[in-house]
Amino acid sequence: MTTPNHHVALRAELLLGRRKLNTRFHNLPPRTLKRGELMVTATSSADVIYYLSAGWACQFREFAASDQAIVDVYLPGDVIGLDAVWWPLPSEKVMSLTSVVVEVVIEAKHALFDLMTCRSTALYIAWLLGERQRRTNRHVAAISSLDASGRVATMLLDFHRRLSRSELITSSMYNLPLTQTQIAAYLGLTAAHVNRVLRSFRQERIATLENYCLTIFDLERLTRLAEDDSITSLGEGLFDEPTTRIVSLMK
């Protein structure tokens, strides 16, 4: 049914939508924020959509006082606020992790009507939301089924892949502006244990994180850690039928 032509047409339409969205803020002055500032607070209504031109940011949720979970990390080129525009009060906040330059895509909720009137823009926005969802799904799977070293490895590789895709990452080395406390809040661990995992990575010559700069030594082993390494030997289950093995969640 779906011929390659449709893929091409969809891709072209998405690119057009991105261009149209970008024209919205090319005449507006960008905003700059210092490290640690809140972008989408509970006070100001959340009807703002930002384009993150430079710097990192994170979206987090406060459970009780002094206990926060980082839900997502935004890198340069990401769009912030798409998931929160629809609701009057955001349940999460967005904070800059570094100095940050943002462009305002829309400022008030009624601008959504203009935005979604254009088909290519609407397609592009849905595409952005879908991509974000996919990223979060990977994160959920990693957090819920990998141990600490697997989670750290997944995070390091995810940042690396996203940076490589958009910016020019020369080699296996990039700037990672998260404190270990923030990494812990992102991965569902404690800062102490993140530190231990990083130390083991350093000792095993897999990767090292010094002064907020990550260097990957052994990409292959890092990738293996990020996948599920709980299966080291497969000798015992050799006589299982393939059906029970493949869909073991049921039947």
Place this chain on the structure above:
Amino acid sequence: MTTPNHHVALRAELLLGRRKLNTRFHNLPPRTLKRGELMVTATSSADVIYYLSAGWACQFREFAASDQAIVDVYLPGDVIGLDAVWWPLPSEKVMSLTSVVVEVVIEAKHALFDLMTCRSTALYIAWLLGERQRRTNRHVAAISSLDASGRVATMLLDFHRRLSRSELITSSMYNLPLTQTQIAAYLGLTAAHVNRVLRSFRQERIATLENYCLTIFDLERLTRLAEDDSITSLGEGLFDEPTTRIVSLMK
């Protein structure tokens, strides 16, 4: 800036979009699936969007053989496949947890063009994607910062809230068609430990899960478990400045 008028207009537009989307499948015959069938497989391309009329389903990711993480659970009234339409090969699969009735919203990728041409439909689809993202964010926060009983409590309350919103849940009692193994895969635990938590809930007269039927006895305590209960006494941190306490992720 954003007056109440815009909220009203947005709400009206969203309702219109939902109606328009529903008309797409009101003339198509629904599909029925048995329990444990795959809906969005890797073999058939993922260009399908379903509306889940009846039954439960789940989206899961396979790490290695026999190790699966359930990323999301779909309830009647949910739309399935919105996050995966854009990509040629889906990284996750969707499986029915019960017998299921689904309506086909779109069958092939090029139908997206029609869909997004209409502004109200485009708005509604973006709203659906945003709602899904919010739900996942809550899930991430719960998994990464709550212990086992907190996660189970969060899940039970989430299902209860979603069912109450759409269907007619008489009281604090609903059908929960997940096996304990699946609950574990959803919450990042093991089946054995889920069992222990459920037993403690039963013994403490908080809630009970028997024959896939959940009964909530003590809604208040369940809610307290779902929030962060790591703060039992707040006597020690009394002299902290409020600033360091509120934004402890930084500064």
Place this chain on the structure above:
DNA sequence: CGATTCCTTGAAGGTTGTCAACGTTGGTGG
């Protein structure tokens, strides 16, 4: 040079996973 934040490390303890076994249930075929 305090003061603060962040990194680092060790010891102790708790929560959770692993493994094994058994009981129950429901479905299937003899």
Place this chain on the structure above:
DNA sequence: CCACCAACGTTGACAACCTTCAAGGAATCG
């Protein structure tokens, strides 16, 4: 109808992983 089998629930003992707590060091900033 019964026997068998598979899937699910249940439980206990033990180990592993991770957290908690505490303390100290390094770096940055006023």
